[in-house]
Amino acid sequence: MNKPLLFTLGLLFCSNLSLAKVTVDVNGERRQYSEAPRLAEVLQPYALKQQWYWPAAALYRTDSQYAHSLRRELISLAAEIAQQTDDKSLSDALALMQAQVNQWQLAERIAMPLDYDAATVQAALNPRFDAGDYRIVLGRRPGVVHIAGAVKRALSVPHNSASHVAVYAQPDHFSYAADSSKLAVVQPDGRIVIAGISSWNSQHVEAMPGAQLLVLFTEPLLDKRFARLNTLLQQLAVHRILP
């Protein structure tokens, strides 16, 4: 990084601190801060009101277009593949996926752990907000996991404790061109784990309550667009505001 850029960054920090205007929506309750608050300050009014399930608590930046641009890229790629194929089943499967993704409520998720207790004792987990508009979603422990991607219909099914993710896989619901050998598990804290669920690659991976299980598309050996499609699908799911 060159010096002028560092200087600009320095200015940005200064301006953030002095002119910070932060708006945070916590579960529908909106607050505005004239001085950029720290995380603990934002969470403090809500933290002890309920037994929140902190691993699934999420912070989103609502004035960012990043997640929407990801969605546009995914839909555009799916449309391109559908347009260039003669396989009607494939284009139908892609259309089903596009319809699901279009329904998703999205915002750029800030990748950081949200935990009020930790934020009050550990400085690194109590950062100051940058100027902007945010949304925090707090909830009680979810009782479901969400299945989406290359499926005929998006589903939410009851969460099973201490169970391999394969128990949620219902091949009847997979759409044409679905890769039935694995699932992408997007844990509620934003981590993505690929879990083998077939006879040849099965490994014990558990879904946390509130996780998204993405059925991916089969990746043909010579068509790299499907690998890109699957990557975009996983990246986008991280930025999904779950119902």
Place this chain on the structure above:
Amino acid sequence: MTLFRLPFRLSILSLLLMPAAVCASDLSNWQLPPAGASQMAHGGVGLIQTPTARMAPAGDLSMNYTDNEEYRLWSVSIQLFDWMESTIRYTDVRTRLYSDDPSFSGDQTYKDKGIDVKFRLLQESSYLPQVSLGIRDFGGTGLFESEYLTLSKKWHNLDFHLGIGWGYLGQDGNITNPFCQLRDSFCNRPEGYGGRGGKVDYDQFFKGPASLFGGIEYQTPWQPLRLKLEYEGNNYQQDFAGNLTQDSNWNFGAVYRWGNFNFDLNYQRGNTLGFGVHYALNLHSVSQYKVKPALRPVPAQLNRTEISDRDALPRALLQEAGFALQTAHMTDDEFVIYGYQMGYRDHDEAVERIGRILATEVPAHIQRYRIVNYAGNLAAVETVIEAAPFIAAVRYESLHNRVKSSYVRQQPAAQTLAYRDIPSQNGFFAGSEVFFIQTFGNPEAFYMYQAGLFANAGYRLSNNLMLNSTAKITVLENFDKFNYTVDAEQTPLPRVRTYMREYVTGSVVSMENLYLQWQDQIAPNWFAQAYGGYLETMYGGVGTELLYRPVDSNIAVGFDLNYVRQRSYDNEFDFFDYKTFTGHINVYWKPEFLPDTQLTFNIGQFLAKDKGVNVDFAKRFNSGIVVGAYAAFTNVSAEEYGEGSFTKGFYLSIPFDLFSLRPAKGRGRLPWVPIARDGGQPLNRPATLIDMTEQRSPFYD
């Protein structure tokens, strides 16, 4: 014969803490671990006697001991990449003596070493199996020399394996060699080995009898236990241990996993019980618990206007950031520190720690911190920290961690170096380190060792000029068992290295080196040195080296030129008549297509006046452990070279940080050289510029 050096203060602690270092990797995952791949008798992933297409996780290192009636096998198998497995092995053949001459090797049984390699060609998918191609025991005398192609396909808890083998694995000839159908030359396997052993005998590959082999591995419902059933394609008619009775081609066994250990018990050939113990660790994830100061918090208000306590800064830098401050300079808006990083091998952590201290110890109006890291007298790299964004980042003033984007690494600027008021540096210095020489597979005893202390002392005449000396003090050894000091093999090459036994069995205290050394950075990115005196155990003379190494570049180039004379092993100061020029063009390259890998090429003339190239391949794992291999290809033929055909070797470089509770720099190198003779041998220069300038574009740390 291999040499391992360790700073004295770390040596005892290291051994005590080794278990902590290797056990720390398993704590992060609460989910049930997959059963994983297990090792076969010869080392490497497989069933009992036969390999499978399976691979261990990348970075896995497995140390194996297996035993059956005729053979004992010690091996180390490393998964260098997820597609490549390599294994080195020593075999003890109980039914044969080392030699027929009791005065030479007593009653010691026969020992042999071997190297295996296996490549994954195809990953398993829904319908296709995993496919791997391997070569066993190449590059040696080839007791178990084989080539094989093997397939593995898993179905729930059963893993099915099928392979075709040539050589040892295909000795039974239970099918017709498919290549024999194509060309007659593949119908018979040539006997013996090429050159003087130690070469890859390509002309034997896939020739002679071929056999199918295979088996099933069953993961029982009890997670630690796996069962194995195997059909092998060897008939043991021409085994080195003798004509072994084989009552059945079917072998079966069980593997029990306990933590990082695997214990196996098996029944081979229908008449022989075998067992094994395997210990595995992962070179990527192995780590060590650390006791270190907490990161210094940077308060919300910084109002220091001057440095009131001049001792506080150097003390804090040393204790909290491992930085030995040599001197400092302050301008209107900049603060510059010059010194040595002594503790933290993680550069980013070191910079953050230093920056936090500077933010709280120097006046608040300072806008920029400059850290000049030295290596000896060379200003290796300058790190420029912009104070405002750095302070904001370490105060967590943003949701995004921006510490790394608040500083840059660069060639130390001329202005920065000009600030430094360099007092004339001279005076004595001293130090010590433990050494450990070990050698395997000798006729006198399988394992021989020599341990002691290297005591260093020197005098710095100026910033760039110093006198160095090292005394070798032997404390513990069994080299007195040597029954010869010069081997009987006669080759046309001068004996530039094969007097090794003479040198290491000299007096208890000997002079390792004594030389005058000059070093300097002669231009930005250019480093030079010259040296003269007793340079290493076997050679003295004069030499020079030049190196071009930009900061954070993937490539460095240089050359060295030396005129040396062979030292006498009869006393400390005399020389033999043999003298030569030796020198190389040196290229160091970290290719982007091979992550965390460094290739080194030394092209030039070696000690025996042979000309060629030494190629070194080093792979770094996330823990900092480096595994390397090298080979020298020169204009000396295999016959001229003698046993082993050419110089080659392997090494493991381990950061001391993995053994120490406190952050530590430096590393130890464990070499393994199968056979070293006189061709392709470089001068062991007492200091190399590539090591001195490691901080400029780190590979090891």
